[in-house]
Amino acid sequence: MQHTHHTIMDKFNEEVQEPVSPHGQYFNSSVICSYVFAFLELAIPFDNSLAIPLLKDVFIPINPRFSSIMVKDKEGEMRWQKVEVKPEEHLKIPIFPETINSSSCELYDNYLSDYVTSILAKKTPQDKPLWEIHVINYPTTNAACTIIFKLHHGLGDGYSLMGALLSCLQRADDPSLPLSFPSKRPQLDSKYAKKSLFKKLCIDISSFFSSISDFGSSILKTTMIEDDKTPIRSGYEGNESHPVTLSTISLSLDQIKEIKTKLKVTINDVVCGMVFYGIRLYMKEMNEKTKRANSTAVVMLNTRNIGGYQSLTEMQKPECKGLWGNQISFLQIPIPKVSQSVISNPLEFVWNSRELIKRKRRSFSVYLVAMLMDLEMRLRGPEAVAKIIYNTIGNSSVLMSNLVGPVEKMTLANHPVYGLYFTATGGPENLTITIISYEKILRIAMKTQKGFIDEYKLKFCIEKAAAIISKAAME
Numbered sequence: 001m002q003h004t005h006h007t008i009m010d011k012f013n014e015e016v017q018e019p020v021s022p023h024g025q026y027f028n029s030s031v032i033c034s035y036v037f038a039f040l041e042l043a044i045p046f047d048n049s050l051a052i053p054l055l056k057d058v059f060i061p062i063n064p065r066f067s068s069i070m071v072k073d074k075e076g077e078m079r080w081q082k083v084e085v086k087p088e089e090h091l092k093i094p095i096f097p098e099t100i101n102s103s104s105c106e107l108y109d110n111y112l113s114d115y116v117t118s119i120l121a122k123k124t125p126q127d128k129p130l131w132e133i134h135v136i137n138y139p140t141t142n143a144a145c146t147i148i149f150k151l152h153h154g155l156g157d158g159y160s161l162m163g164a165l166l167s168c169l170q171r172a173d174d175p176s177l178p179l180s181f182p183s184k185r186p187q188l189d190s191k192y193a194k195k196s197l198f199k200k201l202c203i204d205i206s207s208f209f210s211s212i213s214d215f216g217s218s219i220l221k222t223t224m225i226e227d228d229k230t231p232i233r234s235g236y237e238g239n240e241s242h243p244v245t246l247s248t249i250s251l252s253l254d255q256i257k258e259i260k261t262k263l264k265v266t267i268n269d270v271v272c273g274m275v276f277y278g279i280r281l282y283m284k285e286m287n288e289k290t291k292r293a294n295s296t297a298v299v300m301l302n303t304r305n306i307g308g309y310q311s312l313t314e315m316q317k318p319e320c321k322g323l324w325g326n327q328i329s330f331l332q333i334p335i336p337k338v339s340q341s342v343i344s345n346p347l348e349f350v351w352n353s354r355e356l357i358k359r360k361r362r363s364f365s366v367y368l369v370a371m372l373m374d375l376e377m378r379l380r381g382p383e384a385v386a387k388i389i390y391n392t393i394g395n396s397s398v399l400m401s402n403l404v405g406p407v408e409k410m411t412l413a414n415h416p417v418y419g420l421y422f423t424a425t426g427g428p429e430n431l432t433i434t435i436i437s438y439e440k441i442l443r444i445a446m447k448t449q450k451g452f453i454d455e456y457k458l459k460f461c462i463e464k465a466a467a468i469i470s471k472a473a474m475e
Contacts (some may be wrong), residue, residue: 020070020078020154022374025382026154027426028070028130032240032386033123034426038160039445040412041143041419046135050413054168055087055133062164065155067129078382085129092119108138112146116246116449119150120425130155143418152258152472153426158300162403162422162436172409172416179406182437226395228293231286232279232431234398234452239428247455248421249464251464253437255401259473263347265354268402271442272333273350274469275433278462279398280338280349284456292337295397298429299331330369332396333357345400346468394428405438421445431458 020028027034060066068080096111115136122132130152137145151161171177229235251274259270276297284291336342336352376385393399401424410417420438423445432447444462448455 018064018068018080020080022377022382022385023157024070024154025078026373026386026389026411029383029386031383031390032124034424034428035120035124036151036153036158036422036424037120038149038162038165038422039420040147040149040165040417042145043145043416043418044144045139045144046137046147046415047413048135048137051091051093051133051135052087054413055091058099058168059133060085062167063155065129066131066164069127069129070154072237083129090130090132092132094134094136096136096138105139105141111138112136112140113245116148117243119148120244120246120423120447121241124150124152139407143317145415147412153424157421158401160425162405166406166410169410169412169417172411175411179408179410180407181404193434212471227295227397228290230290230293230295230397231283232432232453232458233295234449235429236392239302239394239430239449240426242452243450244425244447244448245450245455246445247459248446249446249459249462249466250419251442253440255470256442259350259470262473263350267351269350269354269357270403270469271435272400273347273353273442274466275400275435275444275462276335276353277338277342277346277349277469278458278465279335279431282461283466284338285461286454295335296395297333297335297398297400298393298396299333300399300401330392331357332392335397346465346472349465350392350469350473390428396429398431398433399424399427399429400433400435402435405436410437419443423447 003101026032037201064082065080067085068082070078071081073079094114094115096108099107115134119132119134124132132150134148134150135145136148140146149161149165151164155161156164166179169179171179226235227233251271253267256267260267263270279295280291283293283295285445333353333356336349336356339348342348342352372389373385376388403422410420417438419441420435420436421443422436423432423434425432425447430449430452434445434447436443446455446458448458
């Protein structure tokens, strides 16, 4: 009997063993409670009877954290504790009012929009694993059914959560083959390696000074300096508790690649140029005086030194342990201002964005910021670091994040996936912009504060900016 008791206790201790990563604690603190939402748009209605088996057999086994909760151990350290999961408690299938008129899709668009607003605001209970799946089995303009994965940021960052989600899906053309992703562009390192010693030295010295300067401005942005108040930044505290709305834009990836080739830049440069230009057009539309305002974008970065997604089995191998979880830092990029020369040549916006991003990426301030957060964690604990992240985002104007999606069409249990997009909640920003590619489409999702940002006008301005830049590039 004694032996059995020991075995049970050993098993319990083993199950409580894994500590919660520092980032996991920052995103589940009294300051920030953050979730990542992934949206799958299906081409056909979903068979609801498949939901529970899919959760039990495919989703929950992906990672032990999907069947664990955060608990404090005797030393006051946060750890993951294994619990029994009841899938039906995590599955939400809303019932909308029936509609029989011809414009039912538009009506369901509104129902879906209101439903998304409500789930973006709600927190999941801390005594159950930190995720939910919502199946909206009603036809909207974009899909026959929308499935929403609501995953707490403490479980992992966008990269590992997207990797988890994609491991539930198969390739439509051949389910036995793995999903593939756009190949990454050659890194700066390969160009750097070909430079002469003198040029390398100049780059290293300039990189050192710009890193120190970027790091200094990051600290100032966190503690003292804040962006101007504009139509995209109210400057009020507690924005995270205001209702938000989510809208999306679809752009042709082939068209963006064409612009990228013409301008000899990256896809990222083109998209950032379009988004930044669209934001400036919106600010000018809403308040002419703010067109020269100081506005900053905080770009969340994945700091893993890898290309593409690793499979879940790869992520969980002991030697790749670091791949799962939260490995992020942020870049602060000043949004270029609209000058007379930009009005006469909108492509300058892309080049300006490129220079800013290139300089910031080349600097090692991203790693200095990550090291500072690590040091702060050791000295003052997760709440203090959460406050730093909160202030950095709150003092800026827009939070941005982008992920790379698969090249091939996917299916979820033989249901073809039409569209894919994501967003994140929990920060004090009025505007969050997230970008993901899937097949030949680039999907931009805009999470905007209700009653403060006019989401229709912002959407129009970003689409207008994309059209202007596209036209100018082709000429």
